[in-house]
Amino acid sequence: MSETLLEDLDHVGPATAQKLIDAGFSTVEAIAVSSPAELATAADIGESTAAKIILAARKAADIGGFETGDVVMExxxxxxxxxxxxxxxxxxxxxxxxxxxxxxxxxxxxxxxTQLGHQLAVNVQLPQEKGGLNGSVIMIDTENTFRPERIKQMVDGLSELYGEDYDYEEFLKHIHVARAYNSNHQILLVDAASELANQLKDSDKPVRLLIVDSLTAHFRAEYIGRGTLADRQQKLNKHLHDIQRFGDLNNAVVLVTNQVMSKPDAFFGDPTKPIGGHILGHTSTFRLYMRKSKGDKRIVKLVDAPNLPDAEAVISVTTAGLRDP
Ligand SMILES: Nc1ncnc2c1ncn2[C@@H]1O[C@H](COP(=O)(O)OP(=O)(O)OP(=O)(O)O)[C@@H](O)[C@H]1O
Structure with missing residues (x-):
């Protein structure tokens, strides 16, 4: 990531730099991949100035052009x-x-x-040799489903598994949770998440996991009726791109949850299909379909992945956390 400060960019004075940071554009990279309209609104500047700033950021960040295969490989x-x-x-x-x-x-x-989200929020904090990424977590919780008590159970489960004495309070300290009260708030929280991730970038636990649980619930509740569909998809699409950008810039895992329709509905369509339709399908890189099986068993089906075959796995949701059955 480039070390250029926002203030060093052409067309960015100290006041504009502060506005950009307040709006969540705290790195040159974040600006480089934004659109002029988006930046203009966020930082309260003219669109032509925004376009110039973006150009300057692209030069400084050295991103946005073609890359050779070896760079992608790196x-x-x-x-x-x-x-x-x-x-x-x-x-x-x-x-x-x-x-x-x-x-x-x-x-x-x-x-x-939600159980999977909680388990990943615990696991990501572990060192690599234990399957973690030695990182912190940001959780955008739209339905008030985050439960610290559940984290405690899972951490206790880990202690049992590894015969070590993990302290659940330490784990809770590295999970940053925000309630999103509506879809607009949810969108803004991604900016706040970027800012927080930036603050933690050089700490001993940089942010390596972003969870949005649920990605679609607010959108579904707020955009009712056919006339609003295009608007909803457009917002959701932009939201997902912000989320993808977060994952790229922070080398973070991003988990988003989505419901299926429990009964057929003319607006949202097929009951076995996830909400959000095509836009979500194209943006999320991996799609998992989870369903209940006998007892505590759950079947996880990989339905879409860039370079992996479709496949199924069986897991158990136990008090100690997710386990092999
Ligand atoms: N402490 C626990 N011990 C064992 N199993 C648990 C525990 N807590 C939750 N579960 C299991 O997890 C299920 C809840 O799953 P979860 O909350 O992840 O569902 P979800 O897919 O997020 O649903 P929703 O769409 O309603 O949010 C419970 O029904 C139970 O089977």
């Missing part, structure tokens, strides 16, 4: 694999959940999406 080498704690599940994901990608998990209520 960045891909940094891709981290976060363990789910379940062997079969890790296997179908090629060894774990990739950083620098969005993984969407969809399924009915109670299928275990």
């Amino acid at each position: 960045r891909r080498k940094l891709v981290g694999k976060l363990s789910t704690g379940c062997k079969e599940f890790n296997d179908i994901m090629g060894g774990g959940i990739d950083s620098q990608a969005i993984t969407e998990v969809y399924g009915e209520f109670g299928s275990g999406k």
Whole structure:
């Protein structure tokens, strides 16, 4: 990542730099990949100035053009694999959940999406040899489903598993949770997340996991009726690009959850399909479909991945956390 300060960019004075930072554009890279309209609104500047700033940022950040395959290969080498704690599940994901990608998990209520989020929030804090990424977590919680008590159970589960004495309070300190009260708030929280990630960048636990649980619930509740569909998809699309950018810039794993329709509905369509339709399908790099099975078992199906075959894994959701059955 470039070390250029915002103030060193042409057309950016100290006041504008501060406005940009307040709006969540705290790095040259974040500015370089924004659109003039987006930047103009966020920092309250004219669009032509915004366009000039973006050009300057692109030069300074040295991103946005073509890359040769070896450069892509270098960045891909940094891709981290976060363990789910379940062997079969890790296997179908090629060894774990990739950083620098969005993984969407969809399924009915109670299928275990939130449990997976909690387990990853614990695992990501572990060192690499234990399947973690030695990182912190940012969680955008839209339905008030985050439960610190559940984290404690999972940390206790880890202590048992490894015969070590993990302190759940330490784990909780590295999970930054924000409630999103509506879809606009949810969108703004990604900016806040970028800022926080930036602050923690050089700490001993940089942010390596972003969870948005649920990605779609607010959008679904707020955009009702056919006339609003295009608007909703457009907002969701931009939101997802912001999220993807977060994952790329922070080399972070991104997990977003999504519901399926429990009963057919003319607006949202097929009951077995995730909400959000095509836009989500194209943006999330990995899609997982979770469903309940017997007892505490859950079936996780990889339905879409760039370079992996579709496959299924069985996991158990136990008090100690996600486990192999
Ligand atoms: N402490 C626990 N011990 C064992 N199993 C648990 C525990 N807490 C939750 N579960 C299991 O996880 C299920 C809830 O799963 P989860 O909250 O992840 O669902 P979800 O897919 O996020 O649903 P929703 O769409 O409603 O948010 C419970 O029904 C239970 O089976």
